[in-house]
Amino acid sequence: MQYYYLITALPMLKFDAEPPINMDEFIELCRQELTERDFIKFSNVSGSQISAEFEAWNTALKNELVRLRASRLNFNADESLKEGSIYAGLAELAREVFNQENPLEAELLLDRMRWNKISELEALEYFSMEKLAAYLLKLKLLKRKTLFTKEKGNENYRQIYETTTGSTAV
Secondary structure (H helix, E strand, O other), X not given: OOOHHHHXXXXXXXXXXXXXXXXXXXXXXXXXXXXXXXXXXXXXXXXXXXXXXXXXXXXXXXXHHHHHHHHHOOOOHHHHOOOOOOOOOHHHHHHHHHXXXXXXXXXXXXXXXXXXXHHHHHOOOOOOHHHHHHHHHHHHHHHHHHOOOHHHHHHHHXXXXXXXXXXXXX
16 A cells, blocks of 8 residues: 555655654554554564665674674674675675774764665655655664764763773773
């Protein structure tokens, strides 16, 4: 089934902007506009093709990062890898993230790559359930970005520092 009204009524999501709609509002809109059967499918977004393809790609990206980190620490990465496919070009993307000196910049770069992958997957979806699944994935990325604050970053740093050194960070 196609959802022309719902999808055209949704505010545009932009990676470099605050989410114009929160998750609860989006899910409530979907509950109101989707058929009961489609809403049940939507509620299990992991069942969508876009979500499955994105998760497979994201797992492969994480595996590449594990390989790079393990190599730096002279550690065998095989035990830490998750089962999944291999994608062309991911090693270069992972290396670009791995070479970031600032952890926040690395996370933002990762999220930008994820955003771009979702955009690629949704390119030929217009008014379908798959388009809604892609919208939800992007909304989750934007929500995740709102969690990156200087205060939380400093607190996490202090906790890690104190745990590893046994002394209080200044």
